[in-house]
Amino acid sequence: MPEMSFDFEGLIKMIANNLYSEKKVFVRELIQNAHDATRRRIALDGVAGRIDVETRPQDLEITVRDAGIGMNREDLVDYLANIGKSLTLEEREHDSTLIGQFGIGFLAAFVVASKVRVTTRKVGEETGWLWENEGSKEYRLTECEVASPGTTVTVSLAGAEDRGMIQEAEVRTLIRRYADMLTIPIHLNGSREPENTLHMPWEKGGLTAEELSYDLRFYVERTLNDRVLEVIPVQLHGPVQAEGVLYITRDRFYTVDQPRTIRLFHRRMFLCEDQPDILPQWARFINGVINTPDLTPTAARDNYLRDDKWAALRDALGNLVIEHLEHLRDTQRPRFAGIARFHRMSFAAASYYYDEFFAKFADLLLWRTNRLSDEPDDATVSDPLNETGTGVALRTLPEILDRLPGPADQTKTLQCVTGVDAARQYFKIANAAKTTVVDASFVFEPELLEAYTRLPGVNLRLVHIDREDAPSGDAIFRQAGGEEGMAAQKLADRMSAVLRTPHGHVIRTEAREFEPPDIAAVLRTDARTEAQSKAEEVLLDPNAPPGIREMAEAVQRMSHGTGQRLTINSRNPLVQRLAAYHDSAIPEVKQLMRALYHSAVLANGQLITAHAANAFHDQLQQLMSRSLEALELEVRCKALDDRLRAAQGRSRPGSDATHRSFFMITPFASRYRPLIDACREVVEQRWGFELVVASDHQEDHRLLDNVQVLMDAADGFVAEITDSNPNVMFELGAAFADRRERPVVLLRENTSANGTVLPADLQGLLYIPYSLDDASLADHLRTEMSKSSSLRELLSAGRHPRYISREHLARRIAALNLTASALDELSSRYRTAQDWLAAQPDDVGRLLGKEHEGLAGWIVERMRQTDSA
Numbered sequence: 001m002p003e004m005s006f007d008f009e010g011l012i013k014m015i016a017n018n019l020y021s022e023k024k025v026f027v028r029e030l031i032q033n034a035h036d037a038t039r040r041r042i043a044l045d046g047v048a049g050r051i052d053v054e055t056r057p058q059d060l061e062i063t064v065r066d067a068g069i070g071m072n073r074e075d076l077v078d079y080l081a082n083i084g085k086s087l088t089l090e091e092r093e094h095d096s097t098l099i100g101q102f103g104i105g106f107l108a109a110f111v112v113a114s115k116v117r118v119t120t121r122k123v124g125e126e127t128g129w130l131w132e133n134e135g136s137k138e139y140r141l142t143e144c145e146v147a148s149p150g151t152t153v154t155v156s157l158a159g160a161e162d163r164g165m166i167q168e169a170e171v172r173t174l175i176r177r178y179a180d181m182l183t184i185p186i187h188l189n190g191s192r193e194p195e196n197t198l199h200m201p202w203e204k205g206g207l208t209a210e211e212l213s214y215d216l217r218f219y220v221e222r223t224l225n226d227r228v229l230e231v232i233p234v235q236l237h238g239p240v241q242a243e244g245v246l247y248i249t250r251d252r253f254y255t256v257d258q259p260r261t262i263r264l265f266h267r268r269m270f271l272c273e274d275q276p277d278i279l280p281q282w283a284r285f286i287n288g289v290i291n292t293p294d295l296t297p298t299a300a301r302d303n304y305l306r307d308d309k310w311a312a313l314r315d316a317l318g319n320l321v322i323e324h325l326e327h328l329r330d331t332q333r334p335r336f337a338g339i340a341r342f343h344r345m346s347f348a349a350a351s352y353y354y355d356e357f358f359a360k361f362a363d364l365l366l367w368r369t370n371r372l373s374d375e376p377d378d379a380t381v382s383d384p385l386n387e388t389g390t391g392v393a394l395r396t397l398p399e400i401l402d403r404l405p406g407p408a409d410q411t412k413t414l415q416c417v418t419g420v421d422a423a424r425q426y427f428k429i430a431n432a433a434k435t436t437v438v439d440a441s442f443v444f445e446p447e448l449l450e451a452y453t454r455l456p457g458v459n460l461r462l463v464h465i466d467r468e469d470a471p472s473g474d475a476i477f478r479q480a481g482g483e484e485g486m487a488a489q490k491l492a493d494r495m496s497a498v499l500r501t502p503h504g505h506v507i508r509t510e511a512r513e514f515e516p517p518d519i520a521a522v523l524r525t526d527a528r529t530e531a532q533s534k535a536e537e538v539l540l541d542p543n544a545p546p547g548i549r550e551m552a553e554a555v556q557r558m559s560h561g562t563g564q565r566l567t568i569n570s571r572n573p574l575v576q577r578l579a580a581y582h583d584s585a586i587p588e589v590k591q592l593m594r595a596l597y598h599s600a601v602l603a604n605g606q607l608i609t610a611h612a613a614n615a616f617h618d619q620l621q622q623l624m625s626r627s628l629e630a631l632e633l634e635v636r637c638k639a640l641d642d643r644l645r646a647a648q649g650r651s652r653p654g655s656d657a658t659h660r661s662f663f664m665i666t667p668f669a670s671r672y673r674p675l676i677d678a679c680r681e682v683v684e685q686r687w688g689f690e691l692v693v694a695s696d697h698q699e700d701h702r703l704l705d706n707v708q709v710l711m712d713a714a715d716g717f718v719a720e721i722t723d724s725n726p727n728v729m730f731e732l733g734a735a736f737a738d739r740r741e742r743p744v745v746l747l748r749e750n751t752s753a754n755g756t757v758l759p760a761d762l763q764g765l766l767y768i769p770y771s772l773d774d775a776s777l778a779d780h781l782r783t784e785m786s787k788s789s790s791l792r793e794l795l796s797a798g799r800h801p802r803y804i805s806r807e808h809l810a811r812r813i814a815a816l817n818l819t820a821s822a823l824d825e826l827s828s829r830y831r832t833a834q835d836w837l838a839a840q841p842d843d844v845g846r847l848l849g850k851e852h853e854g855l856a857g858w859i860v861e862r863m864r865q866t867d868s869a
Helices: 008-019 025-045 073-080 087-091 105-111 160-166 168-178 209-223 308-331 333-342 344-353 355-364 397-403 423-432 445-453 482-498 527-539 546-558 573-579 587-604 610-650 670-686 703-713 726-737 777-785 789-796 806-812 820-829 833-838 841-848 853-868
Strands: 051-056 061-066 113-121 128-133 140-144 150-157 186-188 228-237 241-249 262-266 269-273 286-292 366-370 392-396 412-417 437-439 460-464 507-513 521-524 564-569 661-665 690-693 716-720 744-749 768-770
Touching: 025 051, 025 061, 025 105, 025 150, 025 168, 025 269, 051 168, 073 113, 073 128, 073 140, 105 113, 150 160, 160 168, 168 186, 168 269, 209 228, 209 241, 209 286, 228 286, 228 308, 228 333, 241 308, 286 308, 308 333, 308 355, 333 344, 333 355, 344 355, 344 445, 355 397, 355 445, 366 397, 366 423, 392 397, 397 412, 412 423, 423 437, 423 521, 423 587, 445 460, 482 507, 482 564, 482 573, 482 587, 521 587, 527 546, 564 587, 573 587, 587 610, 661 670, 661 703, 661 726, 670 690, 670 716, 670 777, 670 806, 703 726, 716 726, 726 744, 768 777, 806 820, 806 853, 820 841, 833 853, 841 853
Parallel strands: 051 186, 262 286, 412 437, 412 460, 507 564, 661 690, 661 716, 716 744, 744 768
Antiparallel strands: 051 061, 061 150, 113 128, 113 150, 128 140, 228 241, 241 286, 262 269, 366 392, 366 437, 521 564
16 A cells, blocks of 8 residues: 655654754753663663763764663664654553654654764663664764663764754753653753752652742742742642642732743643633633643643543632642631732632632622821831822721611612722822721723622622712712802803713703812713723824724614713812802803813822823813913012012101112213212222122112112112213113102213214203213212212101121121122122121021131121221
8 A cells, every 4th residue: 555655854844843842952852862761671670870961062963862771673673763653652551651752753853953862772682773864854874882781872062053953052951941850850051960950859858838838939939040939739639730839929919810830740740830821810810830640731731731630620629729728717717918018919810710719708809999197107008009198097897887877787888999090099088087988990800899798698789979969978978068069060051051071961060069069070970981982082083993983883772861960069179169150151251160170180189081182181271371470470579579569668757777778870881981980989998788780680680670670779870871871861760750769869970972962952961071081080979979868868767777788798808808709608698798797607608608607706896897997
């Protein structure tokens, strides 16, 4: 009969591309074959050999040697050269420790090899054999000398790019990963100690439960590099067979499909890891290492079939976890409570998926509640699932029910919220009302809370305060009463007529009274309004697929007319002030109504969509613009107030509130510096007034406003009018327009620099002629200014503080050679002789700093002499 033929090279390519996920699995297959040969030798004559692995990366070769049962010519022809025929599989019914199954593992070597050499000699025979293949369906088989029974396989790599996988460190990692549990010692490059563990901690006898727990914890933390909260030994020897360790990890994840680390071994040889369905879906907080013969490996030995054996193992492991937790609950309740607190959401998931778990542990599940201000801090934990900004306590439902008013044998009302992020506002409200609210907004929690009310012996009624009003005796939202309540309800009616969702649905607004008053409004939602909000978001997206848009339109039709429910607080000051505006047509009133709604959306969290975010952005821009306008108005009002105060102070003759000052109106030209210095000598040194020049002071960032502030504060004016400078004329006009009758002294050079004729309004006024070349210019100006009766009246009008200029201060203490910054500090703080009389050396020392603080006493005494002088 004709036989089918095959393309060997094509078969190898198919295996490389479709069967094995990684090239390096050929090392695993060679070790597995060596293990099975050694186990068969042990069963035959009791000789327990070892496996040696030698790596020669420089030669692109790796060798695996065993002292197992070996092969003769018939074995090589019938099994090694016969693809798909497995001698191990045929003999497994006599030895359950054998691993091989399909008869194709040896082909994995050809995925990377250019040549494979096998030298072997079977136990009980004298002839050795050499089998060679260079990657084709043809092979060479010749007799050779082999010193002792066993097999040696040498693989020559086809390319240098694969050299990395046979480096010693890489091969050591592969041995510990794939063959750690094998009971045959595996040595690498002649190592004295085997690379594999051989015997697992759960296989040790004579250990106490505490000692076993310690050994298992140490093994897991060393092998899996994980942190262990609780270990669960696995010893299943009934219909389902498995051994190893499961453990509760210290790592917490807050997703439904959290990662899981389960390392699976089949008949002590590594099979796969991180397959979440080896445990029940609820056991998300369980990791471990399991060795079992009950799984059915795939041909590539990197996964297993989901068959009845797998289902039985999964359920048995789940039951083992339940039994362990029950034992903890009954014998070490504080420890169980700590684990339940640590993995609160994982326990909730277990309760959701596994009715028996829920029935056993429902009373021990932890729930987020608000924490009242008078409760101790150790009753709360920080919960990363829902940062509410307030204290969060984790309590069991029996503990929560004990806190509720009423006898234990009567039905109690529990207020809860199930909207995502809703607790952010309701916890604050519940704290102010001195009551308890449960946050059941996370995944699984709404259903579990409802299921709890149906348990035998539980008398509990739920009120979802984010959707409905509680009975009047229990309510945290009370009917708004009194005049304020009536006004708030009328405001709510007006807001219902104004506020709409993006697609025109009514936002139903109601007025209630609740604590605390600083919460203006809350948005109360249910599943329908959530769906409506999401549907509106989809319809606003032009890129939404047609099918999704059709679904969104259907939701819109179903929810037409339902709208959203906004509750405003009649006790809130903003609500009360807004209620006073009855005309909803005023744009600002509409904006404030929308702002109330948007603040509630932000606090609620779950209805923040892209459209809502755009609305927040637009309103925030308007608010910023109005705020800037208000700030600018405030600045101008303050400036006007300062001017008014200055004017009021100037209007009181003889006032000693501050030192006197003259404002000098002069062009900003350097040629007038001698005149300014002369005027400063007269005004400051001889009269004790301050001479203010606009270019030396910055009271306002706007030039004209700066000049006006300085002029408003002046007691008199000195104006240089020689060239009829426009700025001088403008300021001089302002000085003459003042109604406080402050003296104005006009100065003009003897000969105008450019022959400018004075304006007609000034030609009839007296002025003081001067010459910039006059060596006694200060004396001349003093003599001429003293002729002014209004100036003499100002000089004699009561006693006023004598001004001490920075220049005068510098001259008085010139011997100290202080820095310019130190002089500036002193001059700014002590501006008059009276200031220096009241000065304390300690205060002066602090201004001078450590370098000069020792001079403070001398400076104070020196400056006090100024006044006496």
